[in-house]
Amino acid sequence: xxGKFTFFSEYIHHNIAEFSEGEYNHxxxxxxxxxxxxxxxxxxxxxxxxxxxxxxxxxxxxxxIQETILQELPSLWIAMGILKNSDRMEWAVEKCTELGxxxxxxxxxxxxxxxxINLDRLRKTAISAIKQSHTSHLPQMEDLKFTEFINQFSxxxxxxxxxxxxxxxxxxxxDMINVNGNSISISNLISNSKDLKNNxxxxxxxxxxxxxxxxxxxxxKGFRLLDLGNRxxxxxxxxxxxxxxxxxx
Amino acid sequence: xxGKFTFFSEYIHHNIAEFSEGEYNHxxxxxxxxxxxxxxxxxxxxxxxxxxxxxxxxxxxxxxIQETILQELPSLWIAMGILKNSDRMEWAVEKCTELGxxxxxxxxxxxxxxxxINLDRLRKTAISAIKQSHTSHLPQMEDLKFTEFINQFSxxxxxxxxxxxxxxxxxxxxDMINVNGNSISISNLISNSKDLKNNxxxxxxxxxxxxxxxxxxxxxKGFRLLDLGNRxxxxxxxxxxxxxxxxxx
Numbered sequence: 014x015x016g017k018f019t020f021f022s023e024y025i026h027h028n029i030a031e032f033s034e035g036e037y038n039h040x041x042x043x044x045x046x047x048x049x050x051x052x053x054x055x056x057x058x059x060x061x062x063x064x065x066x067x068x069x070x071x072x073x074x075x076x077x078i079q080e081t082i083l084q085e086l087p088s089l090w091i092a093m094g095i096l097k098n099s100d101r102m103e104w105a106v107e108k109c110t111e112l113g114x115x116x117x118x119x120x121x122x123x124x125x126x127x128x129x130i131n132l133d134r135l136r137k138t139a140i141s142a143i144k145q146s147h148t149s150h151l152p153q154m155e156d157l158k159f160t161e162f163i164n165q166f167s168x169x170x171x172x173x174x175x176x177x178x179x180x181x182x183x184x185x186x187x188d189m190i191n192v193n194g195n196s197i198s199i200s201n202l203i204s205n206s207k208d209l210k211n212n213x214x215x216x217x218x219x220x221x222x223x224x225x226x227x228x229x230x231x232x233x234k235g236f237r238l239l240d241l242g243n244r245x246x247x248x249x250x251x252x253x254x255x256x257x258x259x260x261x262x
Numbered sequence: 263x264x265g266k267f268t269f270f271s272e273y274i275h276h277n278i279a280e281f282s283e284g285e286y287n288h289x290x291x292x293x294x295x296x297x298x299x300x301x302x303x304x305x306x307x308x309x310x311x312x313x314x315x316x317x318x319x320x321x322x323x324x325x326x327i328q329e330t331i332l333q334e335l336p337s338l339w340i341a342m343g344i345l346k347n348s349d350r351m352e353w354a355v356e357k358c359t360e361l362g363x364x365x366x367x368x369x370x371x372x373x374x375x376x377x378x379i380n381l382d383r384l385r386k387t388a389i390s391a392i393k394q395s396h397t398s399h400l401p402q403m404e405d406l407k408f409t410e411f412i413n414q415f416s417x418x419x420x421x422x423x424x425x426x427x428x429x430x431x432x433x434x435x436x437d438m439i440n441v442n443g444n445s446i447s448i449s450n451l452i453s454n455s456k457d458l459k460n461n462x463x464x465x466x467x468x469x470x471x472x473x474x475x476x477x478x479x480x481x482x483k484g485f486r487l488l489d490l491g492n493r494x495x496x497x498x499x500x501x502x503x504x505x506x507x508x509x510x511x
Contacts, residue, residue: 104353108499108502108503111493111494111495111496111499112493112495112499112503113493145494145496146493146494146495146496147494148493148494206510207510244360244361244362244395244397245360245394245395245396245397246360246361246395247360247394247395250357250360250361253357253502253503253506254357254361254502254503254506254510257502257503257506257507258506258507258510261455261456261503261507261510
């Protein structure tokens with residue numbers, strides 16, 4: 014009797030789900046499910062399905078959905094500076110997916126040491142993570158230039174959200190920050206980890222952190238400064254730690 | 263002018279610190295410090311030092327300590343089941359060291375799929391982490407059989423500590439647990455992440471979790487059950503997430 018696994022399919026039409034390639038191989042050859050067996054799977058869009066394996070072909074198989082469970086979606090939005098080390102980015106994607114994240118945006122920032130990312134590979138990492146954790150939401154993922162990101166989240170659609178930009182050197186920002194001719198008092202703009210909620214938007218910089226200009230831009234567009242405390246954390250550690258804390262608070 | 267690095271030395275006598283091998287190579291060949299330059303380093307025992315490079319030999323160099331800063335030590339104790347995948351264990355050691363942990367105990371448990379661990383390698387990982395994060399406490403690390411671990415922490419020396427054992431299947435423990443002929447009410451023994459503090463002892467199991475017998479033993483020895491919530495997390499994710507939350511609360 015096969016153990017409990019969650020598979021992944023994006024090819025669902027009416028009540029038939031199709032599995033091919035890696036998933037097919039896992040179901041038929043590795044776990045050795047057979048016609049009539051029940052399997053659990055997700056579409057990555059918030060649904061967990063139970064279905065009966067009804068057809069096995071040479072390279073694909075079909076499952077007839079018997080039960081659909083709509084799961085609660087995560088609501089946390091995280092934006093992270095693109096890191097030089099892609100393994101560390103994959104760790105962050107895997108861990109945030111396990112802990113619960115609605116959307117992951119990868120930011121091209123001034124201090125990013127890498128300009129290309131392999132979104133397809135990161136997506137595969139997230140798919141493995143939702144299968145492993147038996148969850149049903151595949152995080153939205155895209156990469157954006159920092160300014161595009163700020164503009165996107167300044168829109169009315171995101172007015173309800175609390176938006177944070179983490180910055181290590183807050184004490185060096187001074188008392189006031191001058192943006193577009195206006196003086197803004199820094200101290201009124203600082204939050205810490207205790208303020209975070211599970212439906213916030215949180216931006217964390219790359220190894221070299223955000224630049225002063227990037228922080229200033231974010232502050233003019235409704236972001237608050239996020240003080241993550243005294244300890245120096247690697248970028249991906251700050252991302253995963255913050256994800257855990259925001260979901261926990 | 264070299265950038266800011268923190269080095270590591272265990273060879274400190276009076277006010278002279280000696281660096282050899284990898285640290286020597288990093289100081290002299292990579293970062294190219296020279297006689298008269300000031301360097302920062304730690305002994306891993308809570309001290310940050312500033313000193314002047316006074317002697318460079320073929321394979322070692324000496325630094326004269328000018329300033330000693332005693333840092334606050336982390337106070338969290340974490341015990342984690344030994345994992346099959348040593349990369350994942352290294353990741354957990356690195357992240358817990360960054361986030362702040364006083365002691366890491368690696369547990370040989372019933373469901374551990376690996377019996378040998380490379381403590382030396384894990385120690386090297388932690389040394390890199392304290393250098394990277396400019397902190398000064400190298401976590402105590404040892405591996406223990408589960409029963410040895412429970413007995414060690416049952417001693418009077420650890421009476422002050424809140425001790426937790428995480429368990430995924432709490433609902434399947436039933437209402438009462440029978441231990442050594444006594445019936446203990448489970449519900450009175452359950453805590454969650456919000457109860458965690460930064461000076462607790464927290465035990466998290468391997469991929470297959472702790473066994474019922476291990477949980478029962480812990481409960482008889484003053485541990486409380488820790489309910490980490492509904493999401494299924496990989497063992498190392500639970501370790502790092504819990505470390506972040508306990509330090510944050």
